[in-house]
Amino acid sequence: MSEHAGERPLEAGIRTDLRQTMSYGAYLDLDRLLSSQHPVSRPEHHDELLFIIQHQTTELWFKLVLHELRAVRDHLDADDPARARKGLARVKHIFRTLAEQWSVLATLTPSEYAEFRGSLGSSSGFQSHQYRAVEFILGNKNAAMLKVFDSAPEGQAVLAELLDSPTVYDAFLAHLARRGHAVPDEVLHRDVRQAWTMHADLVPVLRAIYDDTEAHWPDYATCEDLVDIEDAFQFWRFRHLRTVQRTIGFTTGTGGSSGAAFLRRALDLTFFPELYEVRTGIGASAQVPPPAAV
Ligand code: HEM
Ligand SMILES: N[C@@H](CC(=O)c1ccccc1NC=O)C(=O)O
Numbered sequence: 535m536s537e538h539a540g541e542r543p544l545e546a547g548i549r550t551d552l553r554q555t556m557s558y559g560a561y562l563d564l565d566r567l568l569s570s571q572h573p574v575s576r577p578e579h580h581d582e583l584l585f586i587i588q589h590q591t592t593e594l595w596f597k598l599v600l601h602e603l604r605a606v607r608d609h610l611d612a613d614d615p616a617r618a619r620k621g622l623a624r625v626k627h628i629f630r631t632l633a634e635q636w637s638v639l640a641t642l643t644p645s646e647y648a649e650f651r652g653s654l655g656s657s658s659g660f661q662s663h664q665y666r667a668v669e670f671i672l673g674n675k676n677a678a679m680l681k682v683f684d685s686a687p688e689g690q691a692v693l694a695e696l697l698d699s700p701t702v703y704d705a706f707l708a709h710l711a712r713r714g715h716a717v718p719d720e721v722l723h724r725d726v727r728q729a730w731t732m733h734a735d736l737v738p739v740l741r742a743i744y745d746d747t748e749a750h751w752p753d754y755a756t757c758e759d760l761v762d763i764e765d766a767f768q769f770w771r772f773r774h775l776r777t778v779q780r781t782i783g784f785t786t787g788t789g790g791s792s793g794a795a796f797l798r799r800a801l802d803l804t805f806f807p808e809l810y811e812v813r814t815g816i817g818a819s820a821q822v823p824p825p826a827a828v
Contacts, residue, residue, distance in 0.1 A: 537587070562638065564800075571583055571586045571587060571590070572586075573650075574653045574654070575649075575650035579650040581647070581650065585642065585650075587783075588635070588638060589659070592632060593621065593664055595628050595631065595632055596665060598628060599629070600625050600667055602625050602628075603668070603672070604671070605617075606622055607671070607700070607701075609621065610705035610708070611705055611709070613712060615709065615755075615756050617704075618756065619759055621751075622759040623761055623764060626762050626763060626766050629763070629766035629769070630769075632770050633773050636777050639777055640780065642781060644781050644782065655788065656788055656789065656790065657789075658787055658789025659774075659789070660682065660787070660789035661682055661683070661695055661789065663683055663690070664689075664692075666693055667692050670696040670701070672695050672731060672767070673701045673703050673704075673806070674803055675697055675701075675728060675729045675730075677727060679696055680693050697727055701805075703730060703760065703805065703806055704724075704726055707722065707736070710739070710753060715739050717739055718733060718735050718736060718737055721733050730807075732808065733808060736808045737808050737811050737812055737815065740757065740808055741812050743757060744757075744812055757809055761806065761810070763805075765812060771797070771801055775801070778794050
């Protein structure tokens with residue numbers, strides 16, 4: 535035991551001269567990362583750093599989500615569902631982490647936020663091209679959104695590329711067709727620039743998978759992964775809505791929307807309507823016992 539119980543001696547082998555080798559800070563470009571927070575409130579408000587870091591950490595996670603979902607789409611195109619499912623599982627955990635992260639921002643009171651909200655001008659998360667890119671690659675496409683990024687050409691280019699590309703769901707359904715499922719031709723040859731809308735004749739194809747999970751386990755498991763992804767993404771939207779309501783109530787947004795009411799409508803959107811509809815059918819066929827005679 536060292537003579538100072540509260541001190542841990544440096545081991546002889548620990549590297550301290552990092553002048554000629556890559557250090558932690560150099561590898562992570564920490565100088566740039568940790569000097570990228572620029573509060574605009576004057577005098578600087580204590581809580582603006584929280585506000586900035588909450589957004590920047592979210593955008594870093596969005597960057598990883600896009601990296602993983604592009605790879606998921608490639609794995610499905612290559613008919614490698616095992617690797618696709620590994621990427622979907624990682625994205626699920628990222629969205630659960632993001633949903634939990636809202637608890638940090640919830641420590642910002644309405645009064646504190648009101649003290650620097652005016653400094654934000656018309657900037658808004660509505661102008662997050664990565665959030666929009668996640669919606670696009672999962673299927674909530676909307677070409678009108680690209681106009682928001684006329685002054686951000688790099689972000690706009692990311693969205694334009696994703697607008698023209700198949701979604702993760704498109705890739706999955708094409709994969710199911712190659713595995714012999716009777717995915718309708720109109721689905722396989724749809725205009726991928728359009729937002730996904732319900733294809734009723736896809737439901738029985740998915741129903742056949744859910745009715746015999748043993749025979750179709752990998753396909754069933756990937757369906758459930760996609761449902762997990764939608765649930766986790768919606769939960770993020772819901773906690774954002776609740777954070778908005780607790781900090782600005784029903785005030786109009788800096789981005790020009792009606793605020794909470796506008797955000798609430800996103801909760802009605804769905805990436806994979808058929809994967810939810812198939813459940814309704816399963817529930818309907820269950821033998822519900824008649825009400826007991828009174
Ligand atoms: C005090 C905290 C926050 C408030 C009051 C707030 C408020 C709003 C409001 C009112 C909107 C609607 C657009 C507008 O008119 O501005 C919006 C959109 C959005 N915000 Fe926030 N927000 C907060 C935190 C965050 C954080 C931390 C993120 C993380 C990136 C974020 C991301 C977004 C996104 C992606 C949208 C677009 C959502 C959609 O299109 O449905 N917001 N926010
Ligand atoms: N739209 C928010 C402002 C806001 O939250 C915000 C401002 C700058 C950057 C990101 C933001 N987050 C979400 O919109 C509001 O109306 O208070």
